[in-house]
Amino acid sequence: MNSRLTFSLLAFFLLTQALSLWTAHYLIGEELQATILNENSQDIINSFGLFGYILAFTLVLLLIIKFLKKWSSHLIRILESLGTWAGATLSLTAIYPSDLMALAAIALVIARWKWKASVPLRNTATLLACAGAGALIGVSLGPIPIAVFVALLAIYDFIAVFKTKHMLTLAKAVTAQNMAFSYRLNSAEKEGIELGSGDLVVPAAFAASLLKNYSMLAAPFNLIPSLLILAASLAGLLFTVHAAAQKKGEGLPAIPLQAALMLTTFMAITAFY
Numbered sequence: 001m002n003s004r005l006t007f008s009l010l011a012f013f014l015l016t017q018a019l020s021l022w023t024a025h026y027l028i029g030e031e032l033q034a035t036i037l038n039e040n041s042q043d044i045i046n047s048f049g050l051f052g053y054i055l056a057f058t059l060v061l062l063l064i065i066k067f068l069k070k071w072s073s074h075l076i077r078i079l080e081s082l083g084t085w086a087g088a089t090l091s092l093t094a095i096y097p098s099d100l101m102a103l104a105a106i107a108l109v110i111a112r113w114k115w116k117a118s119v120p121l122r123n124t125a126t127l128l129a130c131a132g133a134g135a136l137i138g139v140s141l142g143p144i145p146i147a148v149f150v151a152l153l154a155i156y157d158f159i160a161v162f163k164t165k166h167m168l169t170l171a172k173a174v175t176a177q178n179m180a181f182s183y184r185l186n187s188a189e190k191e192g193i194e195l196g197s198g199d200l201v202v203p204a205a206f207a208a209s210l211l212k213n214y215s216m217l218a219a220p221f222n223l224i225p226s227l228l229i230l231a232a233s234l235a236g237l238l239f240t241v242h243a244a245a246q247k248k249g250e251g252l253p254a255i256p257l258q259a260a261l262m263l264t265t266f267m268a269i270t271a272f273y
Helices: 003-029 045-067 072-095 100-114 119-140 143-163 166-176 198-213 224-246 255-272
Strands: 182-186 192-196
Touching: 003 072, 003 119, 003 182, 003 192, 003 198, 003 224, 045 072, 045 143, 045 166, 072 100, 072 119, 072 166, 100 119, 119 182, 119 198, 143 166, 143 198, 143 255, 166 182, 166 192, 192 198, 192 224, 198 224, 198 255, 224 255
Parallel strands: none
Antiparallel strands: 182 192
16 A cells, blocks of 8 residues: 555545544533433443344345345445435534534535546545534443443454455445445545454444543543544554555455454553553
């Protein structure tokens, strides 16, 4: 992977995480969170509930791709539009608290429908949606439940890529249609990489959960656990992307290594922080 791609990856990762932490800070201040299975953010059952939602969503996408090929692009774009609108509304509202931000998110969705092939527009939509989704998930799950969720997702990602391989099928389908479920990073040499949205949402959610957990501490000490988690995730992501670049045409899941490093860092944080 060349230096330009590395810089682009760093820029997108850091920008997404910075916006997600800002959005999480806003949600914490407003005392807002999502109800997954119950309102107790410390209940581990919510980890399994959220994991179940992700499995169900993935199954719906796979069924659409396999059995509704004629309508698949429209149906998947509708799902993308709903996700983009919800996530972007959260992150844009955190930047400028106003009901008008929901309209701005709608304008982004409309632009995505009009300029379907635009990669910069797709990346913008993915960034805003990932930042909002990561923040909301994080403030809705306590540190232990988010750790359990991350572990479940890492196991699933490994199986989905190396065993069943259905994640590769899904990735090819959505990237072929320039859907905002991933980032597309290109270089002047026409080299490029696809970065899955989960590779950014998962660390964002973990960091947001810790930001809420340590919100009683004064700045910048309340940020340190979140930043350590993000540093661990970034290390895992860079290593995976570099390894994938050595294997042309072969996709590698980033979440397993990201999760391993984040969970190890989390254990160190709970022991010493």
